[in-house]
Amino acid sequence: MSKRIRILIAKPGLDGHDRGAKYVARALKDAGYEVIYTGIRQSPEAIAKTAIQEDVDFVGLSLLSGAHNELFPEVVRLLRKEGAKNIIVFGGGVIPQEDISFLQEQGIEAVFTPGTPIQKVLNFIESKKEKVLA
């Protein structure tokens, strides 16, 4: 039996807008993945810790307050520092186009902006599946 993909959906920073995060979490669950949702107002440290403890394959970060350039890379940095080399980090929220390449350089592999169909997120996860299950 193959291992099921585990995904952590997390809200870093102080932003309380969780409609998108909860939608994505529920939609991923409906698509058959194991999904954990952190709740709002999590520090990057807490997110990295949960990701490692829960042995997840992906971390999806959601932020609408504009703090993504500071907080998203910090989560990646902490994961790598703690030795979680293979956890794939992606993100979403109100994120200006011009920030996306910066975030990608920092190790956030995909950024989904408002209006993205959920299928795109599913496709992304499927495309990375082999890498994380290897």
Added chain:
Amino acid sequence: MDKFKKIEEQKKQWEEKTLNKVLERFPEQKETFTTGSWLPVERLYLPRPFSEEEYLENVGFPGQYPFTRGVQPTMYRGRFWTMRQYAGFGTAEESNRRYKYLLEQGQTGLSVAFDLPTQIGYDSDDPKSVGEVGKVGVAIDSLEDMELLFDGIPLDKVSTSMTINAPAAVLLAFYIAVAEKQGVPKDQLRGTIQNDILKEYIARGTYIFPPKPSLRLITNIFEYCSKEVPKWNTISISGYHIREAGSTAVQEVAFTLADGIEYVRAALNAGLDVDQFAGRLSFFFNAHNDLLEEIAKFRAARRVWAKIMKERFGAKNPKSMMLRFHTQTGGSTLTAQQPDNNIVRVTIQTLAAVLGGTQSLHTNSRDEALGLPTEDSVRIALRTQQIVAYESGVTNTVDPLAGSYFLESLTDKIEEKVWNYLKRIDEMGGMVYAIEKGYIQKEIQDAAYRYQQEVEKGDRVVVGVNKFTMEQEPPKEILRVDPNLRKVQAERLANLRAKRDNAKVQKTLNALKEAAKEEKENLMPFILDAAKAYATLGEICNVLRDVFGEYQESIVL
């Protein structure tokens, strides 16, 4: 009633002779039609058997119970709603410049957006504030920042709304202190603090303390203001964020009024008289795209609240029964795709708010799904209100859509469904319990999920997103906040801590701590003393955190 017998007969004839022929050749686009929030909509609404008594009881006259047609007898013939754009970003100085710009452009009231650290009671130099300083609003750490924020703005002339909840008492204290420095006495101040903690637990997220001490702070403010700041709206009970989180129109009204009931109960339990504070309660709703449903929603909300206050709480003063409300157009209806389309959405939503009888209005800017709005975008949003006010003609008569067969029917339908929810929440033991159980959050999430699934499947069209899309869109100019702002604020805080009278600060904070432990004490005077001594927002909130503890979210998925 016999009066409508002829209509019934002719309706049958019309169906047979006219309608059915057309339906055979041109079937309708869908089998069933609903409002944006899934209330059923019939093909045609006809005069209903509506007695005089029923009209007087349920619709009545504007400015009179049950206020279905509005809270003032002349509505916009007397004066337009207050045009109040929510604004704030970066430092106090930058936001001060934006306020002056908006006032020059004809805005009639201020509305302050605070950044998240301020809203959650952290100073800018707190480690939890990293990345968030000055982003979604202005950073206010102490009275010093507040003085800069209102520099050159006469507080006896403008009314100011502040979107602040958990630390509302602190920001109100800063405001009172700034006014004092300007020589404006407290009893001249006009404005609103949001001060609505229950919806923070439900939908918005900037809570600090658990429900019980939070409700105490709120009733402390009610009591203090009823004596000292009598023109201040002490709370803005908000459905806006509930709707943004994905609720239906019915849920927006029901959960907001249920929150209102909880605040009234808390104040009564604290020994206040209902007519002493209820006239200063105000509300805040969303305006979405389904024009007629939204108008009906506002009318139903007024009617239900009036009945609650009169029948359930025994209010005697009609002012205590009036649901006065601010409206903001729906942020979640804005699309990042083809953002100029949002101007049209905002126009429809503005009409909904105005035809629904709003007392004040914020219109969103077209680029808010992309980031902070530019000055150009904010101006267009304000101009949208001005065009509706001065050019559309809808302001010339009171409640112009009353008597529309459909609208009155929809108003009744929404009222009925709101009462059902209120009953269920009462049976559960009230709103605090319903929130702690996660019931409210679950109801909203289910609606949000259903909505999004419809968009995904294309059953619900969002122009520019799942239909009429464009391949390449031109990049848009957006406003950016200085990423070094946290450093600027941290330096200012360090200077402040060096130059203020720290012994005095400590004394006021100790007094606040002792008072917080005594449930019967009103904390407002203690917070005001600390504010005037230049204690920071974070210092004041940390004292209260020590005594009250912090709220833990009940995560519902």
